[in-house]
Amino acid sequence: MYRYDEYDREFVEQRAKQFARQVERRLAGELSEEQFLPLRLMNGLYLQLHAYMLRINVPYGCLNTTQLRKLAHIARVYDKGYGHWTTRQNMQFNWIKLDDMPEILLELASVEMHGIQSSGNCIRNITADEYAGVAADELEDPRVYCELLRQWSSLHPEFSFLPRKFKIAITGARHDRAAVLAHDIGLRLHENDSGESGFEVFVGGGLGRTPFVGKSIRDFVATRDILAYCEAVLRVYNQLGRRDNKFKARIKILVHEMGAAAFAELVEKEYEFIKDGALELAKEEVERIRMHFAPPAYESLPDVSPALESQKAEDTAFATWCKNQLAAHKQPGYAIVNISCTPIGKPPGDIACDQMEALADLADEFNFGELRVTHNQNLVFTDIRKQDLHALWQKLVPLGLSTPNHGLITDTICCPGLDYCALANARSIPLAEKISERFADQERQEEIGEIYLNLSGCINACGHHHVGHIGIVGVDKKNSELYQLMLGGSADENASLGKILGPGFDEDGIVNAVEKVVDTYLEIREEGEKFIDTYRRVGPGPFKENVYRAPA
Amino acid sequence: MPQVVIANRLRDGIVVFLGADRRWMERVQDCAPAISPEDAEKILDLGLQAERDQEVVGPILADVEQRDDGWFPIKRREAIRAAGPTHRADLGKQAED
Ligand code: SF4
Numbered sequence: 001m002y003r004y005d006e007y008d009r010e011f012v013e014q015r016a017k018q019f020a021r022q023v024e025r026r027l028a029g030e031l032s033e034e035q036f037l038p039l040r041l042m043n044g045l046y047l048q049l050h051a052y053m054l055r056i057n058v059p060y061g062c063l064n065t066t067q068l069r070k071l072a073h074i075a076r077v078y079d080k081g082y083g084h085w086t087t088r089q090n091m092q093f094n095w096i097k098l099d100d101m102p103e104i105l106l107e108l109a110s111v112e113m114h115g116i117q118s119s120g121n122c123i124r125n126i127t128a129d130e131y132a133g134v135a136a137d138e139l140e141d142p143r144v145y146c147e148l149l150r151q152w153s154s155l156h157p158e159f160s161f162l163p164r165k166f167k168i169a170i171t172g173a174r175h176d177r178a179a180v181l182a183h184d185i186g187l188r189l190h191e192n193d194s195g196e197s198g199f200e201v202f203v204g205g206g207l208g209r210t211p212f213v214g215k216s217i218r219d220f221v222a223t224r225d226i227l228a229y230c231e232a233v234l235r236v237y238n239q240l241g242r243r244d245n246k247f248k249a250r251i252k253i254l255v256h257e258m259g260a261a262a263f264a265e266l267v268e269k270e271y272e273f274i275k276d277g278a279l280e281l282a283k284e285e286v287e288r289i290r291m292h293f294a295p296p297a298y299e300s301l302p303d304v305s306p307a308l309e310s311q312k313a314e315d316t317a318f319a320t321w322c323k324n325q326l327a328a329h330k331q332p333g334y335a336i337v338n339i340s341c342t343p344i345g346k347p348p349g350d351i352a353c354d355q356m357e358a359l360a361d362l363a364d365e366f367n368f369g370e371l372r373v374t375h376n377q378n379l380v381f382t383d384i385r386k387q388d389l390h391a392l393w394q395k396l397v398p399l400g401l402s403t404p405n406h407g408l409i410t411d412t413i414c415c416p417g418l419d420y421c422a423l424a425n426a427r428s429i430p431l432a433e434k435i436s437e438r439f440a441d442q443e444r445q446e447e448i449g450e451i452y453l454n455l456s457g458c459i460n461a462c463g464h465h466h467v468g469h470i471g472i473v474g475v476d477k478k479n480s481e482l483y484q485l486m487l488g489g490s491a492d493e494n495a496s497l498g499k500i501l502g503p504g505f506d507e508d509g510i511v512n513a514v515e516k517v518v519d520t521y522l523e524i525r526e527e528g529e530k531f532i533d534t535y536r537r538v539g540p541g542p543f544k545e546n547v548y549r550a551p552a
Numbered sequence: 553m554p555q556v557v558i559a560n561r562l563r564d565g566i567v568v569f570l571g572a573d574r575r576w577m578e579r580v581q582d583c584a585p586a587i588s589p590e591d592a593e594k595i596l597d598l599g600l601q602a603e604r605d606q607e608v609v610g611p612i613l614a615d616v617e618q619r620d621d622g623w624f625p626i627k628r629r630e631a632i633r634a635a636g637p638t639h640r641a642d643l644g645k646q647a648e649d
Pocket of ligand 1: 461
């Protein structure tokens with residue numbers, strides 16, 4: 001993975017020291033909260049319901065074990081022993097003390113981490129396919145461009161005060177695991193007719209109050225031109241994006257109001273002006289960055305491991321885990337392993353410091369000392385020898401990290417909700433836990449098959465509810481929590497937004513409603529048909545009928 | 553409706569409640585609520601002054617009611633701040649009682 005150069009190191013250290021002085025001045029009463037607010041947000045520090053919350057960037061989800069151990073250390077010493085993976089592949093701590101912040105930032109800087117641009121109206125952590133570099137269906141490793149874009153967007157002077165926050169996601173694979181159509185800019189690597197690789201560029205996707213699926217504004221931008229093209233998009237947005245109304249300030253509103261074609265035209269004009277200039281990526285620079293992502297020293301192995309096959313035959317729990325948690329690797333004899341941080345009945349994406357340390361040891365032993373955070377709030381070991389899978393699994397079991405629910409209904413995406421978040425309308429975690437318990441039976445989950453259930457505690461949609469096959473969003477109705485149910489959302493290459501099915505429910509009501517939706521699907525699905533495809537075939541009608549039918 | 557001033561303490565963000573003698577208390581049971589709307593305005597002023605004095609952040613009034621073990625917020629949001637996350641009894645103030 002990418003390692004800091006001198007420039008990065010110096011900058012992050014300086015920034016940590018600068019913020020330490022700002023904290024000092026705040027505590028000494030020299031800065032008011034109003035003055036301090038933008039400074040702390042620039043460093044990823046929020047004030048939530050119970051305490052300060054610190055969001056730490058994990059660039060495009062890539063972590064090494066030194067960093068993971070440091071996060072565990074911070075959780076133990078400065079927080080309450082756990083952290084939370086977010087849908088931007090980052091980590092959040094919920095119980096941070098302001099006077100500990102200077103120390104925490106220096107600790108983070110020592111392992112090349114920080115919270116800069118994890119908040120505020122700037123370009124946020126760039127997210128990517130969690131299988132980047134190893135997926136069997138990948139054209140090219142997107143992390144190279146993630147890193148180039150990270151460097152370009154870090155402290156970009158022109159884009160430090162955008163109308164609103166700005167999110168970019170990249171996929172280099174055919175199947176989109178990075179939800180690029182739900183981003184301000186989504187980039188999809190592909191090849192043009194002459195075999196050259198480049199990006200299809202989508203703009204104006206996003207969730208929140210006014211959700212949109214991103215629109216393609218250019219089918220092909222050569223990889224060397226991608227910084228220039230993104231700069232052109234950002235320039236148009238920075239000039240024309242609304243600053244008078246926070247709720248209308250995202251690029252999606254601009255693109256929607258002026259139309260994608262008109263927006264694209266302005267981008268092209270701007271691009272004409274800056275292309276072939278300083279932002280053009282030199283081959284050597286791309287290669288230099290690519291070196292950071294060189295594949296590890298893979299062994300040549302046969303793709304089928306007889307040991308693995310017999311272990312699966314002997315141990316059904318292990319076989320179940322393999323069936324659900326593994327993905328196809330580029331390299332014969334290796335597997336991609338999804339590690340669920342969403343065990344049955346537990347808060348999605350929470351991880352204890354002991355688990356982090358144990359995982360760091362396992363990643364050192366089995367996975368070349370690295371791991372990935374996913375936007376589904378889980379982790380991935382990217383490079384496991386098939387012959388090691390059983391040994392790894394045996395060590396994951398006692399850690400509570402072997403839940404075989406990848407892509408199943410209990411593998412919920414869930415935001416912190418009213419149990420932590422100052423903006424929330426309703427709690428989300430206890431509801432995710434209840435739904436998970438309702439569908440805990442493994443056989444039943446597998447019988448149901450792939451369902452993404454996403455849950456947010458308010459319309460800000462940090463839990464991506466619009467793009468869940470089943471989406472739930474909490475609203476506040478006279479001090480009682482009310483949950484709305486949406487169906488038909490999807491975050492992949494065929495992205496769609498869920499539609500509200502009907503009137504909302506209380507906490508128990510929504511769990512029952514989800515069950516009725518699932519039962520309806522099981523009744524009407526055709527052979528081998530996934531939930532989302534059934535919904536697309538029949539529409540909301542049959543679901544609505546069952547969910548809202550008066551009890552007999 | 554009795555009301556109390558609730559805020560986050562500046563240095564550590566911990567939730568605090570305005571008690572007697574302008575002291576900030578960590579337990580809602582130790583708060584000193586205002587009973588009349590006029591008194592509520594007065595205690596909110598004290599809270600805002602404490603914010604200007606860099607002691608607390610974001611002071612607001614919250615409705616409270618008398619329960620067996622003392623005052624407790626009525627609204628869920630403030631109740632969660634007074635107790636801790638509802639799914640983990642081992643976290644927050646509820647864990648300290
Ligand atoms: S969706 Fe709403 S409740 Fe959930 S984390 Fe985001 S802002 Fe908070």
